Amino acid sequence: MTALFPFDLPAASAVYATLMIVTFAIHLLAAQFLLGGSAYLAWRGLVAPAGDSVLRKLFVDWLPFAMGVTITLGVAPLLFVQILDQQGFYTANLLLFHRWMAVLPVLIVAFYLLYVQKGSTRIREHALFGRALPAVVFSCVAFVGFSWSENHLLSLDRGVWSSFYASARWFYPAPELLPRALMMLAASLPGLAIVATLLLRGRPQEERHAAATTLRGLLILGAVVAIGCGLWTGSATYREVRAASTPWLWLAGLGALTATVFGALHLARNPKLALLSWTVSLLGIGGAREARRWGALPTDTVVEHHERAWTVGGFGVFVFFAIVATVALAFLGRRVRTELRATVK
Amino acid sequence: MGDFAFYPIQDYGPLMKGLAIGGLGIFHVFLAQFAIGAGFVLCLLQWRAWKRGDELARRFLDGFFTVLVLVSFVLGAVTGVAMWFTSIQVSPRTIGMMIDEFHWVWATEWLFFGVEVAAGYAFYRYRNRLTDSTRMLLLVAYSVAGWMSLFWINGILSWQLTPGEWLLSGGVWDGFFNPSFWPSLLYRTFAAATIAALVAILVVHVLRNPDGGPATREDKTRLIRSLSILFLPTAAMPLLGLWYLATIPEDSRSWLLGGSPAMSMFLAGAVATSTALGVYAVVGLFARKLYVNVGTAALLVGLAFVATGAGEFVREGSRKPYTVREVLFSNSLTREDVDRMRREGSAHRDPYPIREEVPDSQLELGARVMRLQCSVCHTMDGANGMLHLVGPWQTDQMRMNIAKLQHTKPFMPPFAGNAEELEALVQYLSWHRAGRPAEWRAEDLADVLVRNQIWLDEAGTAPGRAHQKADGR
Numbered sequence: 001m002t003a004l005f006p007f008d009l010p011a012a013s014a015v016y017a018t019l020m021i022v023t024f025a026i027h028l029l030a031a032q033f034l035l036g037g038s039a040y041l042a043w044r045g046l047v048a049p050a051g052d053s054v055l056r057k058l059f060v061d062w063l064p065f066a067m068g069v070t071i072t073l074g075v076a077p078l079l080f081v082q083i084l085d086q087q088g089f090y091t092a093n094l095l096l097f098h099r100w101m102a103v104l105p106v107l108i109v110a111f112y113l114l115y116v117q118k119g120s121t122r123i124r125e126h127a128l129f130g131r132a133l134p135a136v137v138f139s140c141v142a143f144v145g146f147s148w149s150e151n152h153l154l155s156l157d158r159g160v161w162s163s164f165y166a167s168a169r170w171f172y173p174a175p176e177l178l179p180r181a182l183m184m185l186a187a188s189l190p191g192l193a194i195v196a197t198l199l200l201r202g203r204p205q206e207e208r209h210a211a212a213t214t215l216r217g218l219l220i221l222g223a224v225v226a227i228g229c230g231l232w233t234g235s236a237t238y239r240e241v242r243a244a245s246t247p248w249l250w251l252a253g254l255g256a257l258t259a260t261v262f263g264a265l266h267l268a269r270n271p272k273l274a275l276l277s278w279t280v281s282l283l284g285i286g287g288a289r290e291a292r293r294w295g296a297l298p299t300d301t302v303v304e305h306h307e308r309a310w311t312v313g314g315f316g317v318f319v320f321f322a323i324v325a326t327v328a329l330a331f332l333g334r335r336v337r338t339e340l341r342a343t344v345k
Numbered sequence: 346m347g348d349f350a351f352y353p354i355q356d357y358g359p360l361m362k363g364l365a366i367g368g369l370g371i372f373h374v375f376l377a378q379f380a381i382g383a384g385f386v387l388c389l390l391q392w393r394a395w396k397r398g399d400e401l402a403r404r405f406l407d408g409f410f411t412v413l414v415l416v417s418f419v420l421g422a423v424t425g426v427a428m429w430f431t432s433i434q435v436s437p438r439t440i441g442m443m444i445d446e447f448h449w450v451w452a453t454e455w456l457f458f459g460v461e462v463a464a465g466y467a468f469y470r471y472r473n474r475l476t477d478s479t480r481m482l483l484l485v486a487y488s489v490a491g492w493m494s495l496f497w498i499n500g501i502l503s504w505q506l507t508p509g510e511w512l513l514s515g516g517v518w519d520g521f522f523n524p525s526f527w528p529s530l531l532y533r534t535f536a537a538a539t540i541a542a543l544v545a546i547l548v549v550h551v552l553r554n555p556d557g558g559p560a561t562r563e564d565k566t567r568l569i570r571s572l573s574i575l576f577l578p579t580a581a582m583p584l585l586g587l588w589y590l591a592t593i594p595e596d597s598r599s600w601l602l603g604g605s606p607a608m609s610m611f612l613a614g615a616v617a618t619s620t621a622l623g624v625y626a627v628v629g630l631f632a633r634k635l636y637v638n639v640g641t642a643a644l645l646v647g648l649a650f651v652a653t654g655a656g657e658f659v660r661e662g663s664r665k666p667y668t669v670r671e672v673l674f675s676n677s678l679t680r681e682d683v684d685r686m687r688r689e690g691s692a693h694r695d696p697y698p699i700r701e702e703v704p705d706s707q708l709e710l711g712a713r714v715m716r717l718q719c720s721v722c723h724t725m726d727g728a729n730g731m732l733h734l735v736g737p738w739q740t741d742q743m744r745m746n747i748a749k750l751q752h753t754k755p756f757m758p759p760f761a762g763n764a765e766e767l768e769a770l771v772q773y774l775s776w777h778r779a780g781r782p783a784e785w786r787a788e789d790l791a792d793v794l795v796r797n798q799i800w801l802d803e804a805g806t807a808p809g810r811a812h813q814k815a816d817g818r
Binding site: 064065067068069071072073074075076078079080082083086087090091093094095097100101104107108111115161162165166168301304305308309312313314315317318321322324325328329332333335336339340343 | 348350352353354355416418419420422423424426427429430431433434437440441444445446447448449450451452453455456457458459460462463464466467470471474475476479482483486515516517518696697698700
């Protein structure tokens with residue numbers, strides 16, 4: 001029996017691909033909160049600019065930190081992609097040139113505006129700024145996510161690199177880009193709903209109750225649309241790597257379905273089950289994504305590169321400090337939680 | 346040419362690629378060093394608030410300064426990623442080699458950055474609801490994690506100039522704990538403390554009283570005095586600078602000490618501003634406890650930025666003609682690449698076309714050679730422009746000077762191509778110099794190529810300074 005991808009790869013490639021899948025899934029959860037939260041605020045800004053609902057307050061409060069966390073968590077997959085497919089990633093970066101580099105000022109603008117939004121009730125309730133500011137933030141966040149998808153697809157499509165360079169274009173409108181972007185946007189809603197429910201846990205009963213129906217609705221709507229878009233893109237694009245990607249696509253679909261069922265039944269009471277299922281779904285997305293990448297790579301060259309990279313050393317130190325950092329964060333988190341509970345009492 | 350990866354190199358027009366990475370790098374280093382040094386400032390103030398009941402320190406800590414730290418570490422993170430992306434745009438092979446050799450070190454640095462962000466944000470968000478001991482714990486975690494991220498990245502950056510034993514062993518720790526690791530780490534640590542303390546002194550001037558009015562001069566003076574202890578290590582920076590200079594390669598040192606006028610000027614600028622700043626900080630602020638008004642504080646922060654910028658320029662520039670000493674030349678070619686390209690040619694297998702309209706295939710080859718070998722540091726007619734540099738040279742002189750490039754200018758890498766490619770580059774530059782006419786007739790090639798080959802053989806492929814030493818010149 002053939003092992004599941006990436007465990008059927010040579011050891012070094014399997015390690016890097018596994019780390020990529022895991023770290024990407026974690027990053028994706030944070031990114032979903034950021035994208036979904038900014039989409040919710042933009043929508044609220046348009047339809048009901050006045051007044052702070054529980055969710056609006058929650059997202060305005062947490063999104064600036066979520067952006068920092070998303071960027072920080074994105075560094076790990078950014079690192080591993082440079083081992084997995086250095087040439088592809090660098091080439092896509094270079095081909096998209098200024099358009100790609102634009103994600104950086106756009107991130108800074110979004111970060112600044114998130115703090116403006118958080119810091120001033122007057123601006124939030126202003127007739128124009130109250131609508132425009134969340135819309136601009138959402139556009140910035142969506143642009144960054146869209147650019148990453150574009151970059152990723154261009155990195156896979158090695159056959160177009162030379163003609164793309166000759167044309168000096170800055171956009172790569174791959175046919176799957178739009179359904180893929182729609183899937184990512186829809187999939188951000190369940191992630192948002194689950195994380196938001198967890199963040200609301202310390203809040204008064206009436207606040208949690210007020211938000212519960214909306215969150216459950218967002219979760220179900222997002223999951224259904226994401227599964228639909230996933231089927232749309234997946235049926236066409238994963239055909240060539242069916243054997244490697246099928247188990248991961250199943251995992252993604254089943255995880256999403258289970259999260260939807262748990263969410264529909266008792267999201268507010270026990271969000272951890274939905275979180276667990278959703279994390280499985282994100283791992284599925286990550287696995288399918290890497291299986292597809294692997295199908296596009298010049299295997300001999302990259303396997304040799306991975307094996308050479310694996311021999312350089314330092315993995316033991318990384319594991320040691322990963323344990324130290326986890327223990328430190330757990331200790332600090334527990335201590336802060338204990339004191340916060342004491343002040344609430 | 347087996348596994349040589351060609352990349353689609355972009356044209357920045359009149360802007361030199363180094364300007365992009367240099368400008369961003371200085372901004373990032375200043376922000377990152379501020380965020381690291383701010384950890385020391387925060388710990389110092391929290392200690393005073395906790396152990397000495399200093400409410401002024403607590404007010405300052407909990408107020409604007411904490412927000413500034415938060416903003417700086419998020420902007421530090423964004424500009425850090427920006428450095429990564431810009432490095433890819435400028436020199437993908439260099440950043441690729443750094444990743445290949447040190448990805449676990451980078452991953453370890455990321456862990457500490459994660460702790461820094463979590464501890465910093467927990468303090469920012471919950472500081473008013475926590476006990477003093479927990480506040481201190483969070484700030485110590487923030488500070489240690491911030492400094493550790495410097496520790497890890499410093500090993501990678503200093504390896505680029507002084508790879509030390511790594512050249513023989515290839516071992517990651519031989520490269521990491523390289524000859525300039527410790528002086529560089531200590532220097533950056535003290536610089537971080539100084540920058541953060543200076544920014545804090547500037548921020549003191551926006552401190553408000555509990556009633557909302559501006560803080561009194563006495564309060565400001567007291568805070569400035571509390572912060573001035575962070576300037577004390579500045580006194581050791583000249584010695585650390587000398588230690589650093591002693592560890593770098595002889596030829597790099599010679600660029601800084603007169604060999605390259607531009608780099609010597611930048612070094613002089615960095616030394617002058619750092620000295621002025623250091624003397625004022627140690628003598629004026631620490632020893633004599635002077636008060637600093639807002640204008641002077643802003644000027645001191647500005648000086649620190651200038652000193653950081655000049656220092657980073659010197660550090661980057663002193664690596665010439667390498668980006669990784671002894672391994673990767675400034676144009677991202679290895680010694681092995683140069684040897685092979687001398688035999689097989691460099692650019693004819695480049696799959697990316699030339700976008701510029703050129704009259705013939707020789708000029709097209711010349712454009713490819715320019716793109717592959719020169720464009721990372723040079724533009725055609727803008728910053729560090731080729732036309733300005735070769736302007737006074739006659740065609741034959743240009744052939745010989747480029748063939749023997751590493752001897753013409755020892756901070757340049759050797760030309761990496763065969764006689765035809767050398768000629769193609771010379772013709773391409775001459776065509777541009779002539780105003781890009783619609784038709785271009787090259788000289789009779791046979792004699793020229795023989796002469797080019799002789800010059801290339803005479804030059805060899807070893808870097809210039811090493812060649813001169815071998816010849817006893």
